[in-house]
Amino acid sequence: MNMPMYVSPEQVMKDRADYARKGITRGRAAIVSVFSDGVLLCAENPSNTLRKIGEIYDRIGFIGVGKYNEFDQLRVAGVRHADLKGYSFSREDVDARWLANQYAQTLGQYFTHEMKPLEVEIAIAEIGEESGSDQIFHLLYDGTVMDTETFVVIGGETETVKTRLEESWKSNQPLTVVLNQAVNALAGPDRTLKADDLEVAVLGRGNGRRAFHRIENETLDGHLSEN
Amino acid sequence: MTLPRFSPDSDPGPDFLGLLQRLDRSPSWNGVQVDANQITHGTTVVAIQTLDGVVMSGDRRATSGHLISHRTIEKVFPADQHSGVAIAGAAGPAMEMVRLFQLQIEHYEKVEGRPLSLDGKANQLSQMLRSNLPAALQGLGVVPIFAGFDEKLQKGRLFEFDITGGRYEEKDFATSGSGSLHASTVLKLRHNGKLSTDEAIDLSIEALFHAADEDSATGGPDPIRGIYPVVAVINSSGFTRIEDSELATRTNRLVEKVTGERS
Numbered sequence: 158m159n160m161p162m163y164v165s166p167e168q169v170m171k172d173r174a175d176y177a178r179k180g181i182t183r184g185r186a187a188i189v190s191v192f193s194d195g196v197l198l199c200a201e202n203p204s205n206t207l208r209k210i211g212e213i214y215d216r217i218g219f220i221g222v223g224k225y226n227e228f229d230q231l232r233v234a235g236v237r238h239a240d241l242k243g244y245s246f247s248r249e250d251v252d253a254r255w256l257a258n259q260y261a262q263t264l265g266q267y268f269t270h271e272m273k274p275l276e277v278e279i280a281i282a283e284i285g286e287e288s289g290s291d292q293i294f295h296l297l298y299d300g301t302v303m304d305t306e307t308f309v310v311i312g313g314e315t316e317t318v319k320t321r322l323e324e325s326w327k328s329n330q331p332l333t334v335v336l337n338q339a340v341n342a343l344a345g346p347d348r349t350l351k352a353d354d355l356e357v358a359v360l361g362r363g364n365g366r367r368a369f370h371r372i373e374n375e376t377l378d379g380h381l382s383e384n
Numbered sequence: 385m386t387l388p389r390f391s392p393d394s395d396p397g398p399d400f401l402g403l404l405q406r407l408d409r410s411p412s413w414n415g416v417q418v419d420a421n422q423i424t425h426g427t428t429v430v431a432i433q434t435l436d437g438v439v440m441s442g443d444r445r446a447t448s449g450h451l452i453s454h455r456t457i458e459k460v461f462p463a464d465q466h467s468g469v470a471i472a473g474a475a476g477p478a479m480e481m482v483r484l485f486q487l488q489i490e491h492y493e494k495v496e497g498r499p500l501s502l503d504g505k506a507n508q509l510s511q512m513l514r515s516n517l518p519a520a521l522q523g524l525g526v527v528p529i530f531a532g533f534d535e536k537l538q539k540g541r542l543f544e545f546d547i548t549g550g551r552y553e554e555k556d557f558a559t560s561g562s563g564s565l566h567a568s569t570v571l572k573l574r575h576n577g578k579l580s581t582d583e584a585i586d587l588s589i590e591a592l593f594h595a596a597d598e599d600s601a602t603g604g605p606d607p608i609r610g611i612y613p614v615v616a617v618i619n620s621s622g623f624t625r626i627e628d629s630e631l632a633t634r635t636n637r638l639v640e641k642v643t644g645e646r647s
Contacts, residue, residue, distance in 0.1 A: 208497060211494070211497070212494050213494070233495055234387045234388055234389060235387070236491065236494045236495055237388050237403055237491075237495075238387050238388060240400060240403075240487060240490075240491050240494075241388070241403070241404075241407070241409075243487075244404075244483075244484075244487060245409075259386060259387045260387065262386065262387070263386075263387045263389070367490075
């Protein structure tokens with residue numbers, strides 16, 4: 158009789174985590190940060206079509222790093238889930254905390270039950286009615302959820318980027334300042350990132366019902382040139 | 385409700401209606417026979433082509449048979465930032481159709497990362513009407529108008545529909561509802577193919593005024609309660625609803641004009 162080889166659960170989980178982490182750290186980092194009038198989502202992304210940032214609902218935005226097809230599936234699932242909930246109940250009943258829990262369940266499910274874990278790290282942000290009430294949820298490949306009201310760095314080299322951003326970051330700063338801090342933190346001392354290398358969007362309190370707004374081309378250049 | 389997951393061969397893509405179908409959540413009125421006198425009906429709506437876009441408007445009355453059921457119902461809605469939809473017919477299914485239409489457009493835009501073309505939106509509405517056909521034959525017909533600013537062609541465009549989903553693009557104006565015959569007569573006589581937005585707003589008020597004069601299901605302006613038609617302007621800068629105070633001024637001007645002509 159063939160006996161299956163015994164592998165301890167600790168080892169299985171560690172292998173899976175290592176596998177997922179390896180996939181995620183290969184990519185570039187991305188930053189989500191609050192500013193005085195909303196939330197900034199900023200990623201290093203040379204592609205103009207394969208997006209890392211997306212609109213989920215009126216006041217909710219998404220950012221993902223890692224394997225594109227996997228985080229994009231999660232983004233679309235989030236849009237579907239939010240639109241369904243808004244359709245069944247009301248638009249104001251759709252919130253990020255609930256969505257984060259759903260994402261956590263799905264990620265956790267993949268991590269423990271599927272062939273391989275999802276090689277993604279995502280964050281979702283929601284702006285509140287006034288400054289100071291914005292929320293950012295940070296989700297890991299295994300379904301771990303963390304929430305913050307300041308900023309979060311996801312993807313590769315997170316610790317280095319985080320240390321760089323921490324040096325300059327303050328609460329209640331205007332968009333241009335936070336954007337430049339984020340871009341400098343992503344770039345590091347040896348590189349400069351241009352508008353073409355970046356994907357930037359904001360959830361702005363002044364943008365009406367749909368707060369999500371991309372910052373592209375000349376507008377982005379304008380912000381970066383004030384550095 | 386958990387996060388919806390689909391296998392690649394059953395994925396609805398950017399189609400919100402397809403998503404509802406797969407989850408068995410599509411609204412349906414099929415299989416019920418209704419007495420047209422018992423349900424709420426919306427009536428007259430018009431859309432007018434202008435030099436820089438379109439003007440859409442609708443009266444505020446809803447009727448159930450010979451009774452007035454609502455005096456302040458709204459029949460003109462933004463479909464998205466650059467288009468609008470106006471409804472006539474059974475109010476319940478019509479409102480639901482508008483809600484789903486708005487959601488469908490926004491859902492597509494979010495999933496795909498770019499908005500549907502104006503033709504794509506009109507086609508979506510056609511398909512929704514077509515799937516409503518069984519209900520329409522049971523007395524729950526909906527006949528909308530769709531109008532918008534085509535960002536590619538840089539001009540306003542108008543579409544009329546019928547209950548089968550037939551889609552008919554119109555050049556100068558489009559109308560729907562019980563008072564549409566009278567409203568379209570006014571529009572036909574006054575539309576010269578080069579109306580400014582300002583002129584078109586006045587013309588839409590006048591067309592609804594005369595429709596209300598002839599058709600009992602169309603509500604006229606009601607200065608006692610401060611009820612005026614819903615008028616919206618759609619151009620390159622988006623969908624803007626005209627304030628009631630401005631509509632009151634314009635209505636007064638129309639009444640003075642008509643009174644002056646008769647004295």
